Amino acid sequence: MEFVRTQRVRIQTDAVSTLPLYRSAPSLEVRLEDFELYAMDRLRVLKGISDGLSRGKKPEEMKKLVDNLWKANMSHPDSSEVINKDIISHFVLRLVYCRTEDLRKWFLSMETALFRYRFLLGSSEDKRASMAEFDLPCKAVSSAEFENVRDKLNQVARSIGLPILTADAIFYKVPFEEVPELIAGRRVYIHKGYAYVAMHQVVSLVVTQFRSILSKALILTNRKWTSTIREQEKDRLTPIVEALCTSYLGPDYSQPKEFGEISVKDLDQISKSSFPLCMRHLFDKLREDHHLKHGGRMQLGLFLKGVGLKLEDALAFWKAEFSQKVGAERFDKEYAYSIRHNYGREGKRTDYTPYSCQKIISLTPGVGDHHGCPYRHFSDENLRAALDRMGVGSRAVEDVMDKVRNRHYQLACTSTFEAVHNSQCDAGINHPNQYFSDSQKILQSKNNAAA
Amino acid sequence: MTIEEAENGRDDMLIDGPDRANSIPDGFNANYLKVYYGRLFPHFDIFKWMCYGNDGKHPACDKSYFGRREFSFTLDNDIYLRFQSFNSASELESSIREKCPFKIDIGPVYSVDPAKRHAYAQGGDNVFAPVERELVFDIDITDYDDVRYCCSGADVCLECWPLMTVAIKVIDTALRDDFGFNHILWVYSGRRGVHCWVCDGKARRLTNEQRGAIADYFRVYKGNENSNKKVSLTGPLHPFLARSYTEVLMAFFEGNLLSSQNILSTEERYEKILSMIPDESVTSELRGKWQGRSSNSKEDINVHRWGQLKHMLQSGKQKGQGLRVHEIVFTFTYPRLDMEVSKHMNHLLKAPFCVHPKTGRVCIPIDPENCEEFDPTAVPTLSELLQELNTGGIGADVDDEWDKTSLGKSVRFFRSSFLQPLLKSCKEEMETSYNAKLQQTKNNLSW
Ligand SMILES: [Zn+2]
Numbered sequence: 001m002e003f004v005r006t007q008r009v010r011i012q013t014d015a016v017s018t019l020p021l022y023r024s025a026p027s028l029e030v031r032l033e034d035f036e037l038y039a040m041d042r043l044r045v046l047k048g049i050s051d052g053l054s055r056g057k058k059p060e061e062m063k064k065l066v067d068n069l070w071k072a073n074m075s076h077p078d079s080s081e082v083i084n085k086d087i088i089s090h091f092v093l094r095l096v097y098c099r100t101e102d103l104r105k106w107f108l109s110m111e112t113a114l115f116r117y118r119f120l121l122g123s124s125e126d127k128r129a130s131m132a133e134f135d136l137p138c139k140a141v142s143s144a145e146f147e148n149v150r151d152k153l154n155q156v157a158r159s160i161g162l163p164i165l166t167a168d169a170i171f172y173k174v175p176f177e178e179v180p181e182l183i184a185g186r187r188v189y190i191h192k193g194y195a196y197v198a199m200h201q202v203v204s205l206v207v208t209q210f211r212s213i214l215s216k217a218l219i220l221t222n223r224k225w226t227s228t229i230r231e232q233e234k235d236r237l238t239p240i241v242e243a244l245c246t247s248y249l250g251p252d253y254s255q256p257k258e259f260g261e262i263s264v265k266d267l268d269q270i271s272k273s274s275f276p277l278c279m280r281h282l283f284d285k286l287r288e289d290h291h292l293k294h295g296g297r298m299q300l301g302l303f304l305k306g307v308g309l310k311l312e313d314a315l316a317f318w319k320a321e322f323s324q325k326v327g328a329e330r331f332d333k334e335y336a337y338s339i340r341h342n343y344g345r346e347g348k349r350t351d352y353t354p355y356s357c358q359k360i361i362s363l364t365p366g367v368g369d370h371h372g373c374p375y376r377h378f379s380d381e382n383l384r385a386a387l388d389r390m391g392v393g394s395r396a397v398e399d400v401m402d403k404v405r406n407r408h409y410q411l412a413c414t415s416t417f418e419a420v421h422n423s424q425c426d427a428g429i430n431h432p433n434q435y436f437s438d439s440q441k442i443l444q445s446k447n448n449a450a451a
Numbered sequence: 452m453t454i455e456e457a458e459n460g461r462d463d464m465l466i467d468g469p470d471r472a473n474s475i476p477d478g479f480n481a482n483y484l485k486v487y488y489g490r491l492f493p494h495f496d497i498f499k500w501m502c503y504g505n506d507g508k509h510p511a512c513d514k515s516y517f518g519r520r521e522f523s524f525t526l527d528n529d530i531y532l533r534f535q536s537f538n539s540a541s542e543l544e545s546s547i548r549e550k551c552p553f554k555i556d557i558g559p560v561y562s563v564d565p566a567k568r569h570a571y572a573q574g575g576d577n578v579f580a581p582v583e584r585e586l587v588f589d590i591d592i593t594d595y596d597d598v599r600y601c602c603s604g605a606d607v608c609l610e611c612w613p614l615m616t617v618a619i620k621v622i623d624t625a626l627r628d629d630f631g632f633n634h635i636l637w638v639y640s641g642r643r644g645v646h647c648w649v650c651d652g653k654a655r656r657l658t659n660e661q662r663g664a665i666a667d668y669f670r671v672y673k674g675n676e677n678s679n680k681k682v683s684l685t686g687p688l689h690p691f692l693a694r695s696y697t698e699v700l701m702a703f704f705e706g707n708l709l710s711s712q713n714i715l716s717t718e719e720r721y722e723k724i725l726s727m728i729p730d731e732s733v734t735s736e737l738r739g740k741w742q743g744r745s746s747n748s749k750e751d752i753n754v755h756r757w758g759q760l761k762h763m764l765q766s767g768k769q770k771g772q773g774l775r776v777h778e779i780v781f782t783f784t785y786p787r788l789d790m791e792v793s794k795h796m797n798h799l800l801k802a803p804f805c806v807h808p809k810t811g812r813v814c815i816p817i818d819p820e821n822c823e824e825f826d827p828t829a830v831p832t833l834s835e836l837l838q839e840l841n842t843g844g845i846g847a848d849v850d851d852e853w854d855k856t857s858l859g860k861s862v863r864f865f866r867s868s869f870l871q872p873l874l875k876s877c878k879e880e881m882e883t884s885y886n887a888k889l890q891q892t893k894n895n896l897s898w
Contacts, residue, residue: 158687176630177657180664186689193631193653 042089046110066117098221138174262308274439290325295371306354306433375409479811498540504877511885521558534565556799559584581796586649589792618786623819641807682781715756815861
């Protein structure tokens with residue numbers, strides 16, 4: 001895979017199978033943003049599976065869960081993009097989870113479970129396609145042989161409560177080691193080391209195969225990671241990979257629910273009352289300069305989307321500011337695209353999620369950038385001034401600065417929240433949109449109490 | 452060391468000679484064992500076996516193979532030495548002779564020399580982990596205590612030993628016919644059970660998951676096998692169970708166990724069987740027939756009652772009750788395996804030809820084809836063997852001294868029925884995989 005910062009070049013081939021086997025890394029160019037976002041989406045699916053398994057969900061429930069998780073996180077309005085997202089996200093997480101035995105084990109079992117249920121959810125045509133893609137150590141039982149063992153196969157079918165076989169039943173002959181779970185349950189007839197696997201039992205076979213290929217591949221990935229990739233990519237992929245496995249996976253705030261919609265006219269007021277410092281700073285800078293660079297537009301734009309600003313309003317809001325600097329025509333030509341893009345209306349049509357604190361803290365804003373985490377990226381002097389503008393009292397400012405010195409940026413933000421709202425925040429601040437919604441809750445209850 | 456030297460350490464010193472030789476006392480001690488390891492134990496055969504052909508000249512031989520095998524020794528004073536490894540037959544032999552272990556266990560082949568495992572721990576890539584291990588089974592008669600009335604615990608007699616014979620037949624047939632294994636060694640454990648070593652290359656390379664699957668294939672007890680010995684059969688039998696039932700278990704139960712263990716002779720015993728039948732109308736009718744009555748027919752009372760029970764359950768009045776007959780037979784006769792031993796690669800198992808410290812009997816191989824003939828009470832003991840050595844005259848430096856003793860038969864059987872065919876197929880397998888490797892183009896897996 002190639003990674004580029006520029007617009008991705010499309011190398012789209014027609015998808016053959018809906019269930020890829022991830023045999024080799026695709027020769028696609030991938031934008032860094034996608035690299036991370038796709039991986040996060042897949043991670044949500046895997047964590048959901050892990051949750052379901054640890055709650056002891058039954059196979060049928062798991063199947064449904066996986067179906068829902070997949071649709072919720074991995075779909076894409078652009079159908080040709082779905083398979084790429086699937087493949088890219090898998091290979092990114094392979095990098096993330098190749099690095100220790102424990103990570104490999106977790107990833108292997110979750111990906112295997114995911115594969116199992118996706119295989120089961122597929123049509124019989126999909127199943128056949130997957131089987132053909134695997135170099136399965138099995139061959140179809142000829143009709144002559146089928147007649148020879150038919151009694152035994154029927155005996156097995158009866159023993160597991162299945163109807164008598166029809167004459168056109170399809171069986172595969174497989175070395176018994178390939179289907180351990182069918183052996184363990186005595187769900188197949190075995191003779192001289194070969195298991196006679198019915199078409200409907202094939203999932204066991206492909207899952208075992210999938211698992212063993214992935215298991216070996218993870219070891220190789222680990223070698224490549226330690227020997228070359230980590231060093232080569234130390235300024236680009238490595239920090240992302242290292243951050244991903246501890247990624248923030250709480251509510252992603254991409255779908256504002258609690259407070260409904262926010263209109264453009266409310267923005268000034270709520271930015272003062274409920275925006276965390278990072279967003280307030282971006283908002284103020286935008287008002288002041290009528291411009292923000294790409295990083296700032298992403299950080300603030302996605303936050304506003306999470307807050308409840310609709311696409312039309314977002315376009316109006318950004319246009320009102322930008323056109324003062326670059327003109328309406330240039331805005332339409334150059335900037336409107338990326339805003340629609342954030343809302344999933346352009347390009348890959350990913351519905352981007354607002355940045356979490358962890359992500360913002362890990363950003364590296366350059367000259368002229370205003371995004372990032374102020375507690376981390378501001379100088380002492382600038383931070384004190386900013387806190388002062390937010391109305392944080394001098395004692396609280398010292399408390400915040402103390403946390404900053406100890407590099408506890410989220411705690412510093414939490415202290416700020418508490419000082420501004422004069423209220424406890426026990427959960428701590430993990431996400432700018434959480435800051436916003438917690439703030440709104442407090443303000444509303446204060447309003448209600450006043451009324 | 453000669454027997455004289457060994458005996459010099461004891462008060463009852465021997466004077467050599469045919470008449471006096473009878474006076475070698477029974478039992479087991481370190482001095483006897485030293486002689487046994489020095490003159491009788493087939494070190495070289497164990498070495499050849501554990502090499503699986505890798506000690507040969509073929510370019511595909513893995514010279515490090517034998518050296519990565521774990522042996523562990525239990526010494527006289529209960530000192531337990533794990534992770535012993537050896538690089539040659541002579542290293543193995545001299546270590547056994549020197550340490551004189553009361554028990555030798557064989558573990559897996561590891562990724563690296565187990566004796567140097569700590570040195571590799573830092574290495575990163577070379578993780579210390581088992582990579583090969585025979586598929587093993589351990590069957591212990593103490594696990595049958597609820598279905599044998601002649602003995603309990605570690606005791607075993609000719610009345611209950613046939614339970615082991617049945618286990619060997621059922622498992623051996625399945626290993627060969629179902630799983631397709633060919634190189635299977637059955638060994639008397641020296642006291643109260645049998646061990647099985649499946650040595651085909653395919654078996655040695657099974658993962659823990661695959662081993663677990665095989666163990667589960669053999670399992671018919673529901674629930675935890677430690678707490679609940681009850682067999683639960685829910686529907687028509689799988690071909691493996693059906694075959695075991697019709698070819699081995701039924702005949703053994705009706706023709707042997709029923710009478711030899713007097714399974715239905717007393718109220719306490721038949722109640723145990725009636726408790727396995729959920730249908731009250733059946734049990735109360737049978738109870739009515741059996742209570743306070745001793746059979747007046749000439750027929751064995753157990754056989755008679757069994758006939759009545761079977762008739763009632765199979766008469767067709769009670770649908771599905773026929774399965775209860777199967778359950779009773781399975782409960783009393785089906786092999787009870789120690790699952791954990793089979794499921795994990797790194798489980799240790801006692802080496803063949805060890806001597807059991809409590810009985811003094813040698814852990815000799817059992818021929819599965821003639822396993823009915825095996826008599827645990829006739830297995831040579833250490834003292835008997837030393838006696839035979841003594842009567843055979845002094846010839847301490849002659850090879851194959853075992854040939855003159857009753858151990859000879861067992862060593863010969865080990866070689867001709869197990870070791871030679873095994874090594875032959877190892878050689879063939881090596882040839883095949885070597886050629887395949889030459890052909891194979893490198894499969895370049897990218898990340
Ligand atoms: Zn007995």
